[in-house]
Amino acid sequence: MGKMKKIVFILIIILLASCKKEVFSPELTKEFSILSTSNGANYNIKVALPQDYSPETQKYPAIYVLDGEENFNFVAENCNTISSDFPTTNVLVVSIGYGNDRAVDYTPVEGGGGAVTSGGGAEKFMLFIKNELIPKMENDYSADTLRKNRTILGHSFGGLFGAYAFTSFNKVFGNYILLSPSLWYENEIVFRFEQGNRNINKNNKQLVFLGMGQLENSGQMLAPFKAFIQLLQNNYPDIKITSHIEPQLSHQGSKNPNIIEGLNFYFQNRY
Amino acid sequence: MKFIIYLSIFFLLLTLPASAARKDSSETAKNIYLVRSVTIEPAIGLNPYPTSDLVFSNLVQWNLKKRLSIVSHTSFALNNAFLRVNNYIKTDYNYTLSQKFGVGTSLYSKRSSHTFSFMAGMRFDSFKETLENPEFEKFSAKESFISPDEGLMYSLKVGKKKHFLSFRTYIPLYPYPFKSSDVYSLDGNMANLSLEFGFGIRLK
Numbered sequence: 124m125g126k127m128k129k130i131v132f133i134l135i136i137i138l139l140a141s142c143k144k145e146v147f148s149p150e151l152t153k154e155f156s157i158l159s160t161s162n163g164a165n166y167n168i169k170v171a172l173p174q175d176y177s178p179e180t181q182k183y184p185a186i187y188v189l190d191g192e193e194n195f196n197f198v199a200e201n202c203n204t205i206s207s208d209f210p211t212t213n214v215l216v217v218s219i220g221y222g223n224d225r226a227v228d229y230t231p232v233e234g235g236g237g238a239v240t241s242g243g244g245a246e247k248f249m250l251f252i253k254n255e256l257i258p259k260m261e262n263d264y265s266a267d268t269l270r271k272n273r274t275i276l277g278h279s280f281g282g283l284f285g286a287y288a289f290t291s292f293n294k295v296f297g298n299y300i301l302l303s304p305s306l307w308y309e310n311e312i313v314f315r316f317e318q319g320n321r322n323i324n325k326n327n328k329q330l331v332f333l334g335m336g337q338l339e340n341s342g343q344m345l346a347p348f349k350a351f352i353q354l355l356q357n358n359y360p361d362i363k364i365t366s367h368i369e370p371q372l373s374h375q376g377s378k379n380p381n382i383i384e385g386l387n388f389y390f391q392n393r394y
Numbered sequence: 395m396k397f398i399i400y401l402s403i404f405f406l407l408l409t410l411p412a413s414a415a416r417k418d419s420s421e422t423a424k425n426i427y428l429v430r431s432v433t434i435e436p437a438i439g440l441n442p443y444p445t446s447d448l449v450f451s452n453l454v455q456w457n458l459k460k461r462l463s464i465v466s467h468t469s470f471a472l473n474n475a476f477l478r479v480n481n482y483i484k485t486d487y488n489y490t491l492s493q494k495f496g497v498g499t500s501l502y503s504k505r506s507s508h509t510f511s512f513m514a515g516m517r518f519d520s521f522k523e524t525l526e527n528p529e530f531e532k533f534s535a536k537e538s539f540i541s542p543d544e545g546l547m548y549s550l551k552v553g554k555k556k557h558f559l560s561f562r563t564y565i566p567l568y569p570y571p572f573k574s575s576d577v578y579s580l581d582g583n584m585a586n587l588s589l590e591f592g593f594g595i596r597l598k
Contacts, residue, residue, distance in 0.1 A: 307480065307481040307483055308481070309481070310481050310482055310527060310529075311481065311482065311525070311527055311529075311530065314527070314529070314530055315529060318529075318530075336582075337519075337537060337539055338519070338582050338585060340473055340474065340488055340519065340521045340537070341444055341445050341474055342445065342474045342477055342478070342480050342483060342485040342488065342523060343480045343481055343483045343523070345521070345523050345535045345536075345537060346483050346523035346524060346525040346533060346534065346535045347483065347525055348535070349533070349535040350525050350530070350533040350535070353533070368537070370539065370541070371539070371541040371542075371568075371569050371573055371582065372569055372573070372574065372579055372582050373579070373581045373582040373585055374581060375578040375579070375580075375581040376569060376570070376574060376576065376578050376579030376580070376581055376582045378578060379576055379578060380574075
């Protein structure tokens, strides 16, 4: 039994070591909260500043990160690394914490079936980002005011929200990093939005990255993922789009590798 | 929170067989174990997470010595077996074929034996989905890929005769930690966790 105890002990050590959470430099992290007038929710916002941050002389592109409480440190660390690898100017990484349940804020209509019993807060959440958060970032943190220098990054329902931003609020963001997006939601509702707003959006210049995991075989991810890519490729002449299916990883496991792929695509191709 | 639950389940499954074996080890000392040389154990089972996959499998175990065995595990899983249309997305097919070999050790009691094996092999996954929403153009997409399959298997055999009951559980160690040390990738492991029940036949 001694051997078994040793094996369990070693496994615990491996697990604990891999649970270590990356924390982005506290000196370069600013934090504040906004009580939204759009939906009444209170959002905790974190901003990762570039190493050589000089707001008096420079305007910075910004990446708005959904599920910020989970993804902020990883995205900020990797923006730092990737931007210095190329090398190119780093960005402001803006983490949007949870003000409401994510199933409310990130979904465009009520429904979804299964565990999702309510939703439909995406429009108000989008108005919060557009009218409250982005102006604050531009005024207080020297975020660039051009659409092409604003990126949204989201995973799962966050990816659905990014797709909703693309189809219904295309003037807000010029770049989209959509990871395992729940495009199936409510009978592919974002496809309907895309169709409805295609003529308004199709000539806008934009970068789109779509990623998912190869093991996402639960019966609703792959077909809408590939159909959405084909729709954008066929109907948007000024789009630069790429996709990546992360081998042998599932919905959660593919998130971080796809964040790295998406950020590499963004830093390499930004216009 | 979700990951704490995953980890708890992972360790629970890891420690359950060990505690079962510990209970029986005193009896082992009395030398009343049941050792079969070669067994063949067909079974049916489930991969319970995140969707219910139906698994058909066969385990062949060859006990080289009392405490050393080599095993072969072959399985066919019909993935997402009970939900084939979802939001106008039809699953045309979705299956996994897996072949693993392993080395194990066994503990014995009067009426049962417990085998713990480290398994390694390959799996082939293939699935196809069709989006058939009447509002949009029909669209199909498919993926097929081969990946490593490594993990720990606990196999319980109950019964003394030529035919016996067989239960086994497989705890995958892929993609975490062999492919990725990111704890988020544990959902890939969970998707391949299986519980199988069947019967066994002693060949020798």
